[in-house]
Amino acid sequence: MHKPAPNNSLKTACSTCNLRELCLPVNLSNIEITRLDDLITRKGVYRHGSILYRSGDKFQALYAIRTGFFKTQILNEDGREQVTGFQMAGEIIGMDGINSDTHTCDAVALEDSEVCEIPFGRLEDLSRELPPLQRHLHRILSREIVRDQNIMLLLGSMRAEERLAAFLLNLSQRFAVRGYSPTSFQLRMTRQEIGSYLGLKLETVSRALSHLQESKLINVRNRSLEILSLSGLQTSMGKRAR
């Protein structure tokens, strides 16, 4: 665990990447994408448990996840920890660092993962030249704001089982967009990480999963999860206000 991050890096081509419809190059022409290629480098594999960046690190780049799975978390002074997100291929992380030129959370690989490094200064330069890139960068930043506010809604107003249902539906939908099964997937994180993300204790997560299973909405065995009724989960999410 926590092996040092690899140093070797190689040129990447957004132009040939199968995530380009999902990732940074959205809405760019082929010529524009080759401009992006110039500034992005692929970093070697981050092994399970290794740290992409840490709170306090100087901010220099955004990272596009090429393969794998990450979590981001903040720790406050007294050691309290909060998982702020789980990120998968095609998603972009590191935006917390732009404000103060310093990262404010840790990003940890939850499985062996590859990322593309996007030096932020150069991205800003290029996005002044390419309006569609500028526009998309703004959308990505705004999307993160909207995402966070929906988690606030979840944390502030839903009960345990609803939070779990919302979490599973969110994962499902993101897997679907990537061409994976929306109803059958592996959880990449522990119950305690899910709990931290959802503002619950791990025992509560475990019980809520068991209960959803009793209700025939899911099958769960360790990290393998099968959704038996997407619509059932949906309704279990919105049943009553707290």
Add this chain to the structure above:
Amino acid sequence: MHKPAPNNSLKTACSTCNLRELCLPVNLSNIEITRLDDLITRKGVYRHGSILYRSGDKFQALYAIRTGFFKTQILNEDGREQVTGFQMAGEIIGMDGINSDTHTCDAVALEDSEVCEIPFGRLEDLSRELPPLQRHLHRILSREIVRDQNIMLLLGSMRAEERLAAFLLNLSQRFAVRGYSPTSFQLRMTRQEIGSYLGLKLETVSRALSHLQESKLINVRNRSLEILSLSGLQTSMGKRAR
């Protein structure tokens, strides 16, 4: 309540605005600021209770608060509501709308307020010409992300009284930056709005305030709040994990 928004608008000058060190023009030269002046219009007064924008509205502009106080809130399908923030002079709202060209929350004036409208397309154009403006826009977006993640920490890991303490300290600090007393101010929102923001019921907010008062950390009477010990509040915020 909910008076229609005023239609009259007039030219504004960031150059002569006393909030320019706090607001959008940060780090711009005088010449650059006059470029900003060109695209910003001041909208008339939004009366207490009136709505600046609503979830579902087409996104066209960001708004800088010139005077007054707003709340933003999201409502999910089943009518559950979550206050996602309270905004004061010099702060910028509307960034939720960039992602999908549609606002995803409501912004409501909590007292009579004035805002400056910043058409977003023109802001993007100008920020391609002025790197310091581009940079600052990115910082503002990132700051919002960091802010939201800190609220996630609060909602996910603090108990009622700690949340209240964190909330009051945050207000205090923002008043201080604006030259107001950090220890004596008016709450602009109801207990129920505070509760929604903090993921608590209004009765719990009321009890927690009473208890902080018993502990001699604050004096509160209706909406007037006096902080008796900033450091005491600070420690009451970080006592134990949940």
Add this chain to the structure above:
DNA sequence: TAAGATGCTTGATATATGTCAAAATATACA
């Protein structure tokens, strides 16, 4: 200025989730 509506506080009680503990299972590593 009066009257209704809204907001706030406090008490009694209910309940969802946390805490502690133990056993079962899975995973990592020597």
Add this chain to the structure above:
DNA sequence: TGTATATTTTGACATATATCAAGCATCTTA
């Protein structure tokens, strides 16, 4: 491959916060 470690489940019990209710204070507006 076997052993130690980490993760997960489940039960019993504790507790923080929600819920319900009543009375009072404050604001709004006629």
